[in-house]
């Protein structure tokens with residue numbers, strides 16, 4: 496079964512674009528041929544989708560989000576809410592993401608996502624291609640093990656792992672339950688932690704794990720051909736991530752110049768996650784955040800901006816991730832806002848598109864399948880009205896979505 500899409504201009508996701516009107520021929524779920532309009536010979540019975548006034552891009556990829564399946568302003572409900580409700584809620588969010596042109600995403604921590612991924616892949620519910628970490632891995636008293644939760648609950652989640660054997664076992668359990676990336680909390684101190692010496696100051700955050708534990712965890716994950724993503728705020732966590740072989744560094748701010756240089760020299764990948772803090776700032780008034788929370792989010796986003804601008808200048812490689820956690824405050828279908836924010840903070844539109852398609856696909860280990868408009872890749876394709884090289888906000892209003900070769904949304908011809 497063939498389809499051909501004609502467009503005003505194609506933006507390939509690798510930093511290049513077509514000069515003029517362009518066409519993409521799709522066979523089943525793969526890109527078969529690309530070329531200037533009129534240059535491709537059509538096989539018989541090819542379905543023609545003429546999007547002649549629109550710009551074509553590869554589907555957007557969110558390299559860091561969470562399907563928690565509880566209201567984002569009540570994350571403590573993770574401790575009590577029934578799992579069947581959580582997964583159904585997450586499935587609703589997954590469909591909305593796909594409809595907005597986010598055709599692949601990595602859930603960097605949630606127990607429900609490996610099974611959501613299964614159901615999507617088996618065709619039971621619609622949603623993006625998912626890479627799922629499953630439950631976080633965290634040391635006792637580490638990144639997500641807040642002292643306000645009962646310790647028994649934290650143990651019951653399976654999140655806690657300590658010692659070399661403990662972290663190896665935790666990775667093996669994730670493999671068993673279908674995770675296809677491993678997420679580990681590298682730095683101690685949440686953005687609302689006011690009880691510890693490291694507390695809420697990004698510069699004071701310390702490592703959650705010893706280097707030996709990190710190396711063991713990474714070794715076990717790599718034996719299983721899985722990448723490891725590390726939540727890293729503060730210099731020590733980022734250094735340990737580099738020393739320990741962590742594949743994808745999340746957040747990556749409040750770091751020294753020497754560490755920044757290492758990120759460049761070692762070709763590390765850092766995931767942006769501006770949206771999370773941005774949407775907290777947006778929610779602060781309507782959701783009646785405490786003043787200390789407002790101050791903390793403000794401090795973190797300011798520091799993140801300083802580091803982003805310096806790191807971008809030095810040549811750090813960024814993938815785009817949002818760290819969105821769900822409705823109502825952090826809707827995962829608002830992921831394209833991240834493109835606008837990285838442009839506000841200094842990326843060119845082309846750099847932002849490459850970061851949120853090609854490089855994010857690499858963060859998901861899916862660079863051979865998706866991330867660019869290229870012969871042989873899966874047909875995950877979107878269309879927008881304006882030229883995204885002039886107006887990056889147009890990515891927040893996707894008009895057409897083709898996923899795995901099938902039309903999911905067509906606001907142009909329907």
Ligand SMILES: [Zn+2]
Pocket residue numbers: 559560561603604818
């Ligand atoms: Zn996150």
